[in-house]
Amino acid sequence: MTKTNKPMRLIDPSELEICNDPLPATRSAPEGKYTPIFSKLKYGQALKCPPGAAPKIATALKKWLEVNKKPGTVRSALRYAEDGAGRVWLLEPEKKLKVA
Template sequence: MTQTKFAKLKNPWTGEKPAPRAITMINPDDLEICTDPLPQGRAMPEGKYSAKFAALQYGQCLKCPPGAAPKIATALKKWLETHKKPGSVRSALRYGEDGMGRVWLLAPEPKALKRAA
C-alpha cells in the first residue's frame, strides 16, 4: 500500500499534521550471543493442504466453501509445480445445488504426435 505525501505535511481534508512514528531503540543488553545451527530447510516445509493434495487422484475434486475455491486452486497449482507432477487445475465458486465450491485435478492432456512431412 502506498502512502500519500501531503503538501506542507498537512492532510488536505482535515488540516491535521500526521502523527510521528514511534521509534523503538534496541537495548544492547537485551541481545544474546548463541550458537544455534542454521536451519537446513524451510520452517514449514509442507503446506496445510499437502496431505489432501497427495491423496487427490486425477478427475477427483475437493469440496470447499464457495469463497475458498480460488485460493485452494492456486495452492494446488503451486503444489503440482513444487512436486513436479503433471496436471491442470479447474475450480468453480458454486457447483450444483449445495452451493459449495469445487477444485478439480485434471489429467494432463496427451501431446499430439507430429506428422512427418
C-alpha cells in the same frame, strides 16, 4: 508517525563456536496446511469447499503440484450447480498432439 525500533541486541563473541557442518543440499520447506489432503487427491477427483474458497484452494493446489514436481491441471468452480459449494478438480496433464 514515528517508527518504533526494537532495542539492538549485541552479539557476544564468546557465544560463537566453530563447527564443520555441511551445507544443506536443499532448502527446508515446511509442509503446507493442505498437503495431507492434496496428497490423497487422485486425477479426476474434486475437493468440495465453502462457496468462494475455490480460487484460493486452486492456487494452492497448483503451487503444490509445482513444488512436488507432479503433473496435472487444476480447474475450479466458485459455486457448483448441485449444492452451491465450491469445487477444485485435479485433472490429468493435457497430452500434446504431435503434428506430422
